[in-house]
Amino acid sequence: MIDKIVPTPAQALADVQDGATVMIGGFGTAGIPDELVDALIERGVGGLTIVNNNAGNGDHGIGALLAAGRVRKVVCSFPRQVDSWHFDRLYRQGEVELELVPQGTLAERIRAAGAGIGGFFTPTGYGTELARGKETRRLDGRWQVFETALHADFALIKAERGDRWGNLTYRMTARNFGPIMAMAARTTVASVHEVVPLGALDPEAVVTPGLFVQRVVPVARRRTQAGGIRV
Amino acid sequence: MTQSSSPDAYTRWSRDEMARRVARDIAEGMVVNLGIGLPTLVANHLPADREVLMHSENGVLGFGPAPQAGEEDYDLINAGKQPVTLRPGGVFFHHADSFGMMRGGHIDVCVLGAFQVAANGDLANWHTGAPDAIPAVGGAMDLAVGAGQTWVMMEHVTKTGEPKVVERCTYPLTGVACVRRIYTDLAVIEVGPEGLRVAERCPGLSLERLQALTGTPLHAG
Numbered sequence: 001m002i003d004k005i006v007p008t009p010a011q012a013l014a015d016v017q018d019g020a021t022v023m024i025g026g027f028g029t030a031g032i033p034d035e036l037v038d039a040l041i042e043r044g045v046g047g048l049t050i051v052n053n054n055a056g057n058g059d060h061g062i063g064a065l066l067a068a069g070r071v072r073k074v075v076c077s078f079p080r081q082v083d084s085w086h087f088d089r090l091y092r093q094g095e096v097e098l099e100l101v102p103q104g105t106l107a108e109r110i111r112a113a114g115a116g117i118g119g120f121f122t123p124t125g126y127g128t129e130l131a132r133g134k135e136t137r138r139l140d141g142r143w144q145v146f147e148t149a150l151h152a153d154f155a156l157i158k159a160e161r162g163d164r165w166g167n168l169t170y171r172m173t174a175r176n177f178g179p180i181m182a183m184a185a186r187t188t189v190a191s192v193h194e195v196v197p198l199g200a201l202d203p204e205a206v207v208t209p210g211l212f213v214q215r216v217v218p219v220a221r222r223r224t225q226a227g228g229i230r231v
Numbered sequence: 232m233t234q235s236s237s238p239d240a241y242t243r244w245s246r247d248e249m250a251r252r253v254a255r256d257i258a259e260g261m262v263v264n265l266g267i268g269l270p271t272l273v274a275n276h277l278p279a280d281r282e283v284l285m286h287s288e289n290g291v292l293g294f295g296p297a298p299q300a301g302e303e304d305y306d307l308i309n310a311g312k313q314p315v316t317l318r319p320g321g322v323f324f325h326h327a328d329s330f331g332m333m334r335g336g337h338i339d340v341c342v343l344g345a346f347q348v349a350a351n352g353d354l355a356n357w358h359t360g361a362p363d364a365i366p367a368v369g370g371a372m373d374l375a376v377g378a379g380q381t382w383v384m385m386e387h388v389t390k391t392g393e394p395k396v397v398e399r400c401t402y403p404l405t406g407v408a409c410v411r412r413i414y415t416d417l418a419v420i421e422v423g424p425e426g427l428r429v430a431e432r433c434p435g436l437s438l439e440r441l442q443a444l445t446g447t448p449l450h451a452g
Contacts, residue, residue: 179327
């Protein structure tokens with residue numbers, strides 16, 4: 001029997017090692033798997049490379065992971081937010097490396113990794129500092145920049161419902177990077193608010209087919225808090 | 232704001248007047264992406280009877296205005312991380328699809344804020360290059376290359392009075408020759424192969440005065 005349900009976040013992350021590359025879903029606070037990030041902090045490993053759209057909101061989640069000194073490098077598109085003070089401080093002190101990637105290039109690099117594509121040419125960023133030193137070609141009448149796939153050891157994502165095969169659905173804009181990060185990581189851990197029996201998810205509505213997911217962890221629903229804005 | 236020194240007195244457009252002016256140019260049926268900051272105001276000025284599909288990079292098409300106080304759901308947000316609502320027919324999708332829409336030419340118009348726009352349509356809006364500045368690019372570079380048209384909405388000059396419409400950008404570029412139209416608090420300017428053409432000026436502003444506040448030659452509309 002295939003059963004990917006793992007009872008607790010700690011058990012789901014027990015084999016994350018020092019120096020791992022960990023993708024974390026979410027855009028702002030929507031889709032951040034808070035319980036999995038907390039478990040990653042608890043796990044105590046360091047030297048991590050974190051891939052997320054942002055660089056933490058406030059004192060919890062990725063902010064807390066940064067504050068605890070566990071992160072060597074952040075790969076993201078938009079680190080600077082009103083509540084990204086832990087990243088801001090560490091970056092200015094030279095204690096965390098930043099790889100800044102245009103958001104669509106970040107998404108496509110992740111998708112490419114999951115789809116078995118080594119790299120691709122994109123017009124995004126051509127002629128800018130973010131394309132400096134990269135191979136360029138003129139294709140379809142416009143200059144394009146070569147970008148490579150972005151793989152990860154782990155992806156921590158937040159879904160809404162899941163079954164024991166790992167099939168997932170999401171909730172509104174909390175979907176964001178979840179489906180593509182699930183494809184790109186060697187081990188994908190998805191938190192869900194509801195574990196349902198096989199067959200209960202409408203097969204026409206499943207967003208992430210179970211083969212992209214290795215572990216499904218049920219967590220209680222908590223109201224998503226505002227992040228990245230002044231409220 | 233009114234400049235008192237007659238006969239040069241002119242009245243700048245307010246932020247809402249700028250947003251209303253941009254909204255006027257958004258036609259029924261267009262797919263529109265509004266950047267964070269000033270451009271988000273445009274959504275408040277689209278007439279209710281005009282069907283416009285609003286796209287946000289974080290995976291929603293067909294979103295509506297902000298929810299009533301107390302109704303906020305932070306799983307349903309826009310690119311600026313502010314809560315929005317979903318219109319009937321609105322849909323969700325993942326990030327690679329969302330940026331496929333943007334990069335793939337499926338968005339008719341994007342409206343972005345800017346630090347500087349150059350005479351050839353170069354755009355700078357992601358990084359000042361200052362030593363302690365933290366760069367953040369988000370989806371701006373994807374929109375700049377992928378949207379059918381890129382419009383910029385910004386103040387005409389900086390807080391210290393420096394022109395933001397310039398001959399060449401001094402800040403790092405977001406996109407090369409990508410801006411088609413510039414909406415400021417002083418003027419609406421078209422970017423074309425012959426350079427910058429003034430389509431409208433705010434009340435009382437002469438072309439000469441506008442030129443004096445602009446870092447590159449303007450042509451009369």
